[in-house]
Amino acid sequence: xxxxxxxxxxxxxxxxxxxxxxxxxxxxxxxxxxxxxxxxxxxxxxxxxxxxxxxxxxxxxxxxxxxxxxxxxxxxxxxxxxxxxxxxxxxxxxxxxxxxxxxxxxxxxxxxxxxxxxxxxxxxxxxxxxxxxxxxxxxxxxxxxxxxxxxxxxxxxxxxxxxxxxxxxxxxxxxxxxxxxxxxxxxxxxxxxxxxxxxxxxxxxxxxxxxxxxxxxxxxxxxxxxxxxxxxxxxxxxxxxxxxxxxxxxxxxxxxxxxxxxxxxxxxxxxxxxxxxxxxxxxxxxxxxxxxxxxxxxxxxxxxxxxxxxxxxxxxxxxxxxxxxxxxxxxxxxxxxxxxxxxxxxxxxxxx
Amino acid sequence: xxxxxxxxxxxxxxxxxxxxxxxxxxxxxxxxxxxxxxxxxxxxxxxxxxxxxxxxxxxxxxxxxxxxxxxxxxxxxxxxxxxxxxxxxxxxxxxxxxxxxxxxxxxxxxxxxxxxxxxxxxxxxxxxxxxxxxxxxxxxxxxxxxxxxxxxxxxxxxxxxxxxxxxxxxxxxxxxxxxxxxxxxxxxxxxxxxxxxxxxxxxxxxxxxxxxxxxxxxxxxxxxxxxxxxxxxxxxxxxxxxxxxxxxxxxxxxxxxxxxxxxxxxxxxxxxxxxxxxxxxxxxxxxxxxxxxxxxxxxxxxxxxxxxxxxxxxxxxxxxxxxxxxxxxxxxxxxxxxxxxxxxxxxxxxxx
Numbered sequence: 080x081x082x083x084x085x086x087x088x089x090x091x092x093x094x095x096x097x098x099x100x101x102x103x104x105x106x107x108x109x110x111x112x113x114x115x116x117x118x119x120x121x122x123x124x125x126x127x128x129x130x131x132x133x134x135x136x137x138x139x140x141x142x143x144x145x146x147x148x149x150x151x152x153x154x155x156x157x158x159x160x161x162x163x164x165x166x167x168x169x170x171x172x173x174x175x176x177x178x179x180x181x182x183x184x185x186x187x188x189x190x191x192x193x194x195x196x197x198x199x200x201x202x203x204x205x206x207x208x209x210x211x212x213x214x215x216x217x218x219x220x221x222x223x224x225x226x227x228x229x230x231x232x233x234x235x236x237x238x239x240x241x242x243x244x245x246x247x248x249x250x251x252x253x254x255x256x257x258x259x260x261x262x263x264x265x266x267x268x269x270x271x272x273x274x275x276x277x278x279x280x281x282x283x284x285x286x287x288x289x290x291x292x293x294x295x296x297x298x299x300x301x302x303x304x305x306x307x308x309x310x311x312x313x314x315x316x317x318x319x320x321x322x323x324x325x326x327x328x329x330x331x332x333x334x335x336x337x338x339x340x341x342x343x344x345x346x347x348x349x350x351x352x353x354x355x356x357x358x359x360x361x362x363x364x365x366x367x368x369x370x371x372x373x374x375x376x377x378x379x380x381x382x383x384x385x386x387x388x389x390x391x392x393x394x395x396x397x398x399x400x401x402x403x404x405x406x407x408x409x410x411x412x413x414x415x416x417x418x419x420x421x422x423x424x425x426x427x428x429x430x431x
Numbered sequence: 432x433x434x435x436x437x438x439x440x441x442x443x444x445x446x447x448x449x450x451x452x453x454x455x456x457x458x459x460x461x462x463x464x465x466x467x468x469x470x471x472x473x474x475x476x477x478x479x480x481x482x483x484x485x486x487x488x489x490x491x492x493x494x495x496x497x498x499x500x501x502x503x504x505x506x507x508x509x510x511x512x513x514x515x516x517x518x519x520x521x522x523x524x525x526x527x528x529x530x531x532x533x534x535x536x537x538x539x540x541x542x543x544x545x546x547x548x549x550x551x552x553x554x555x556x557x558x559x560x561x562x563x564x565x566x567x568x569x570x571x572x573x574x575x576x577x578x579x580x581x582x583x584x585x586x587x588x589x590x591x592x593x594x595x596x597x598x599x600x601x602x603x604x605x606x607x608x609x610x611x612x613x614x615x616x617x618x619x620x621x622x623x624x625x626x627x628x629x630x631x632x633x634x635x636x637x638x639x640x641x642x643x644x645x646x647x648x649x650x651x652x653x654x655x656x657x658x659x660x661x662x663x664x665x666x667x668x669x670x671x672x673x674x675x676x677x678x679x680x681x682x683x684x685x686x687x688x689x690x691x692x693x694x695x696x697x698x699x700x701x702x703x704x705x706x707x708x709x710x711x712x713x714x715x716x717x718x719x720x721x722x723x724x725x726x727x728x729x730x731x732x733x734x735x736x737x738x739x740x741x742x743x744x745x746x747x748x749x750x751x752x753x754x755x756x757x758x759x760x761x762x763x764x765x766x767x768x769x770x771x772x773x774x775x776x777x778x779x780x781x782x783x
Contacts, residue, residue: 086518086520086521086783087518087783088782088783089782089783120725120726142725142726143726162682162693162726163682163683163691163741165680165682165693165741165742166438166439166680166742168438169438187683187685188683188684188741190741190742191682191683191741213685217689217722217729218685218691218724218727218729219682219683219685219691219727220683220685221685222685222686328517328518330514330515330517330543330571331515331539331540331543331571331572332540333539333565333570333571333572333573333574334574337569339515339570339571341514341517342782344700344702344754345754345757345782346782348696348700348701349700349701349702349703349754350696350701351701370569372570373472373494373753373754373757374472374494374495374514375570375571377569377570389515389517389540389542389543390517390518390542401725402696402697402701402725405697405725405758406757406758406780406782407780407782408780408781424780427780428758428759428760428776428779428780429760430440430441430694430697430698430758430759431438431439431440431441
């Protein structure tokens with residue numbers, strides 16, 4: 080199939096750009112002695128996860144059990160699930176997954192640890208549990224190195240569990256504070272006889288500054304596989320590094336300054352970027368995707384000398400690639416103008 | 432299945448509230464002599480579309496061909512698709528759909544009309560085309576009553592097409608200006624011998640003021656079936672009228688003021704509401720769903736006297752019901768605490 084034969088709206092993935100993005104990330108990790116464990120939430124495609132592994136990744140990161148199960152089905156054998164998995168249904172699924180792949184998870188509370196210990200209590204096959212640390216991002220995680228030590232002790236003492244180390248999602252521009260936090264925790268753990276084997280950090284925007292967190296042994300970037308408008312605004316990548324575009328058609332030109340695309344919030348998602356607008360139109364850099372309703376994107380053309388006609392097709396770099404992946408049943412993997420594969424997006428729409 | 436057996440995150444639909452919402456809308460339309468043509472984008476469920484028809488709706492409204500095809504598959508026989516359908520692939524599908532159901536569409540340009548006339552030119556079975564009018568919403572639509580007349584003439588003159596009337600999506604709090612606009616267009620059309628049979632208006636927030644647009648013959652509300660936080664902020668409904676909730680689990684309580692839910696932007700969507708926050712937690716009215724990352728919702732509990740524990744499950748009324756429907760493969764249709772049906776959401780993830 081040719082690009083011209085794809086109906087809109089559709090997600091197009093430029094595999095040549097993906098290849099370059101994956102290579103660059105692995106080269107960076109190798110150069111700095113960091114293990115790379117890419118987050119697959121961005122693509123949800125076993126094919127790309129296998130490509131990441133083939134380049135040297137030590138495993139993958141998933142954010143939901145359903146994502147991890149899909150990756151195991153797709154042949155991935157080492158999965159890190161940095162999430163507090165709670166409740167009997169999910170713990171049963173976690174136990175089943177633990178029987179299939181090399182699995183590690185996180186906890187930030189005694190409740191979560193007790194759940195793991197209660198359902199996965201096989202000393203012959205211990206489950207590796209890392210302590211999630213909030214170094215400033217304000218999401219999950221223990222709040223102090225002392226709390227990290229206390230939880231590590233709890234994990235280490237639980238039959239069937241193995242303390243695996245520390246995991247953090249550093250806040251943007253929070254590398255120094257993350258390093259200080261983790262260094263203090265590592266010192267406390269070392270003094271207690273629990274030196275962490277893995278210290279895992281995440282995030283694409285600062286991925287090429289990960290070496291500034293000297294404590295880290297592993298990084299988990301996700302969005303770098305495609306990049307997007309949000310990452311560019313944060314300083315990571317240029318349009319030439321953006322592998323994902325939403326192909327859309329101009330369905331209306333109600334006024335000289337307005338174009339309407341057949342891609343709205345159900346195709347581009349409403350996630351804001353640090354810059355105004357809901358996407359960047361490759362063919363019309365001066366255009367602003369000003370407002371989204373569900374199935375329409377309203378484009379402000381007032382800054383454009385050249386303007387699109389009704390029926391014209393354009394490529395929109397979305398604000399946030401990961402959530403766009405989650406909106407489509409399938410994506411078109413492109414080599415130039417040729418569709419190499421129409422790939423089904425695994426585990427989208429299954430949120431547990 | 433019982434409510435307690437549903438894993439999270441999940442969408443729950445209270446059928447008793449749905450029944451009341453549907454009844455109230457039909458009663459309003461009947462009382463004011465308006466035909467009701469509900470928009471199915473909110474639920475994407477043939478079951479609920481059939482319930483709307485059984486109460487007296489004259490047909491349904493769909494926003495995408497894929498939605499219309501799913502409704503035809505589900506037994507709906509009268510479908511209005513108020514969209515500029517462009518391009519050979521979609522026009523072929525439109526022609527096929529036209530052979531199956533009573534179909535009407537819109538156009539706001541000569542390009543769109545030419546497409547319909549070129550592909551659906553069967554004088555024995557003309558396609559009904561309404562003119563989309565921009566009465567202030569700033570999306571698609573002709574800009575003036577004169578433009579509406581010119582396009583109506585074009586449609587009426589095209590073999591195989593039938594001019595069906597006018598369609599508008601009034602801006603919020605724009606009833607008077609919409610009435611003036613449509614009245615002027617109706618006068619011009621009448622003088623030209625093209626009186627519009629249907630004058631269709633849309634939107635839930637002002638749905639019970641539709642009679643203020645005296646020109647309207649038909650209304651197309653969608654969100655009223657479930658309601659949401661956005662509609663409440665605009666003055667339509669209370670929490671007791673909200674049929675949709677995202678069931679979520681508290682997976683972390685990192686600080687006294689913070690809870691983390693297992694529902695982020697991939698479950699609640701990032702669409703903003705006119706009030707701060709990303710959802711309303713039924714069990715904790717003082718809590719604010721302050722930030723969403725993809726798989727986590729961070730809740731500010733500082734205004735709450737009582738606070739949830741790790742593992743506790745809560746119901747979140749989302750900002751925008753329609754986009755939440757689009758994120759899940761299935762929804763749980765509830766009678767009280769009992770799951771009456773786990774219904775597959777049709778046409779989600781298929782955006783063409």
